[in-house]
Amino acid sequence: MRFLTVVFLCFFILACNEEVVVKPAAKLRLEYPENTYKKVDVDCPYSFNMNANATLNTDHGCNLDIDYPAMNATIYLTYQSVKNHSIDSLLYDAQKLTYDHTIKANKILEQPRVDSINNVYGMFYMIDGNAATQSQFYVTDSVKHFITGSLYFKAKPNFDSIYPAVMYLRKDIRVLMETMEWQ
Secondary structure, three states: OOHHHHHHHHHHHHHHHOOOOOOOOOOOOOOOOOOOOEEEEOOOEEEEEEOOEEEEEEEEEEEEEEEOOOEEEEEEEEEEHHHOOOOHHHHHHHHHHHHHHHHHHEEEEEEEEEEEEEEEEEEEEEEOOOOOEEEEEEEOOOOOEEEEEEEEEEEOOOOOHHHHHHHHHHHHHHHHOOOOEEO
């Protein structure tokens, strides 16, 4: 019996001399069309540039939806007149809406926007983690106009899976904020 066990162990050790090859982890490669922008002139007191690959939904008056069907995502823009509201309450609501996501967010980065030449001031919030939205922002002239924006995906939030699309759309949001003009 011992002899059989020794033979089996020798056979087992000699049979396992194949070289081990370490394979790199596979990564999903998503490619999106190059960002090209067009000016959006709607019958509202503002205009901006948006991605030519997106579609604009104007069914809600000056509250606009910028749809990205290929990514299953939408940027929602909400316009409010400062005359009808206090600027402090509008700022508070925009900030509260963003920081309500801290429950699921890993971190929230703030990027201020100050364009004193065109009177465009705002804040861009980049929300990392499995929050319902990955980006929020607001822009205002502090006197007449106030716009809030939110990026939502029509899927369960899984930040690792949607990360490439989030980075692509954050560029579009930056361009939107940088090209905002008041009428």
